[in-house]
Amino acid sequence: MSVLGYVRVFAVSTLLLNLLVVYLIVFATPKSLGNFRWHILTLHNFQMIFEFGIIYCEFPFLGLPAFVGFTVGLFTEFGIGIYWQMVFSSFVLFSMLSMVQLIVFSRHQAILPANHWLKLGKVARDLWIYSCYSLPAFCSLTMAVLLWSYDYHAALGKIENKYPYLSPFFHQPSSGQTNPSVTLVLWSLGRASIQQVLAYIPIQIFGAFVGTATAYLDYLETLNFYDGGRRQIDGPNGTLCFFVTCIAPYSTKLSALFDQIVGTAILCMTMAAMLDPKNGVPKFLHPLFGGLTVLTIGLAFAQNDAYPIHAARDLGARLFMFIIYGKGVWTKDDYYWWVPILGPLIGGFVGAWLYVLFIDFHAWSNREEDEVEL
Template sequence: MEKIRTRVQIKHELGRALLGEFVGTAILVLVINTVVAQNVVISGTSKNALININFGVGLGIALGVAISAKLSGGHINPAVSIGFLALGQLKPIRFLLYYLVQLAGAFVGAALAYLVYRDAINVFDGGNRAVVGSKATAGIFASYPAPHLSAFGGLVDQIVATAFFLFFILHFTDKRNHYPSWTQPLLIGLTFVTIGTMFAGNAGYPCNPARDFGPRLFTFIIGYGTKVWCGDASYCWFWVPIVGPLIGGVLGAYLYQFAIGYHIPAETEYEVVVTRELQPLTKEGEVVP
C-alpha cells in the first residue's frame, strides 16, 4: 500500500486542495439529493419530511467539510470561498479554481444521486421528467422558488441566509475561539440545520452556487428541458441562488469581523521558563538527581 501511495499521491498542495474541494462537494450534493429524492419519490409528504431533510442536509455538510478539511480547508461552497477571499485569506486564482471544482463535484454528486434513485424516479413520474406539477422531480436536484417568492425576495432570502451561515463558520474556525478542529464540521452542519428551519419555506435554502447550479445543469442535460432555469416563476430563477449567496458570503464575512472578530481580546503570550532547584552537593561535586 505504501508503494501505491507514493505513486499516486498528489505532490502539489494546490492539486490536493482542488481534489478535496471536488470530493467534499460531491459528497455534499450526493447526500442532499438522495435525502430529498427519498422524500419525494418514496416516502411521500409527511409532517416530519422537512425535519428529516434539514438534518440530512446538515449531516451532508458536516461530512463534506470533514472529508476535505485537511486538504483544502473544507469550503465546498463558493460562498464560503468568496468570504475568505474578501478577508484576504484566499487568493483570487485559488477562489476561481475552487469554484470550478466545486461545480464539477456538485455535478458528479447529482449524477450519482440520479443513478441511485433513477428507477424510483421512473416509477414516480412514468419517465416524464417534470419541473413543476404533482409529478415534478427536478426539485430533488436544484432549488425552485415558492409561488409567493419574487426575484427580489429570493435574492434577499439567499443573501441573509448565506450571511448568517458565513458568520458562524468564521466564528467556529476563528482560532481565538478555541473550538477543537474535530468539532467544527459538526457545528457547521448544525448551523445549516438551523438555516433550514429558518429559510426553507421560500426556496429550499440552497445558499451554495455550486450545489445549486451543478445539479441544475445536470437536470438540463438529462432531459428536464429549459424549464429548469426558471421553474414556474414569471422570472428566470437560476441566477438568484448564484448571485445571492456570493453577496451573502462577503457580507457575512465582514459582519463577523466588524461585529465580533475585531473585538476579541488578543491573548497574552507567556514565556514558559523551566527552572531546576539547586540540590545539595554530595561526593566530590556529584549532584543528587
C-alpha cells in the first residue's frame, strides 16, 4: 500500500473519534456554556472538513501551487481546477481561524467583571459574533482575487493533459462586463465578438432588473412606512428616484447627457489605461482601481443626475420600476429616461478611443505581443 493509502486508512479510523467529539459537544457539554459550545462545534466541524478535504480531496495540500504543482485528490479526479481548490482551502482555513478567535473572545467576555471597560454590550457582542462568521467569506474572496494573478497555470497544465476537454475553461479569456459601455468598447477595439455583445448586454440588463427587484423587496416595509403603501413617482413621498437615476430640478436633459458622456468617458479611459499591458498594472489591482475610479466619478459628477455611467444599471432598474409605478417611469422629467442610456454608450466610445488615439497609437515601438486578458 502506498503512503497515500495509509494516510487515507488512518483518516477513516479517525472518523469515529471525530463523531464522538461532536456527540460530546452537543450532548455532554454543560448547558451553562450557552452559545459557547456551538462555537466549539462549528470549529470542530470546519476542522473535520479541513482534515478530510486535505486527505481525500486535495492531497497534497495546496499551500503553494507553484511548488506543489498538482494534486491527486477527488477534486482533481472530477476536474476541479487548482485555483478553486485553493479558494476552498482558504475558506476552510479562514473559518477555523475565525472560530478560534470567536472562542477566545467569548470566553474572555464571560470572565470579565460586569463593570470592566473591555466588557461589551449585547449588541456589540452580537455584531462581533456575526462578523466572525462572515469574515471567512470576505477573506476567501480576497484570496480568490489575489490567487487569480498567481502562477498556477503550470499545475493546471498537468490536469489539462489528463482532461483535455476541460482546457477551454482554464485559459479562455472572457470579455464579459456588467457595463454595456465597456462591452461595446471592447467590441469596437476587436477584443469582443458581436456574438458576445449580443449575449452579454441582455444579461447585463437582466442582472440590473433582478438586483433592483431584490432591493425593492428588501426595503418594501420601509417604503410602506415612508409613503403609506401608495407608490408615488413625484412629490414629498415620491420613491421612484430611490431606484433609478433622476435629473436634478435645475438641470436640463442636454446638460445631463453631456454629464454622462464625460463621466463614462473618464471611466472607460481609465479602464483602457489600466488594462493596457504596457502600463504594467497588476491584474489583482484592477478591481481596486476600478472601484476607486467609480467612487471618484461619483464624488465629482453625481450632482446633476446621480452619475449612472451604466446603461444597463438604469434601464434594468427602470424596467422593474415600470411594473411597480407604471408608464410614469418613462414620462418623468419630460422623457428623461433615454439620457442615462445613450450618454454612457457615447461616453464609453469617446473615452476609450481618446486613449487609443492619443496614447496607445504612439507606443507601437513598445507594444507587447500579449493581448489584454479580461
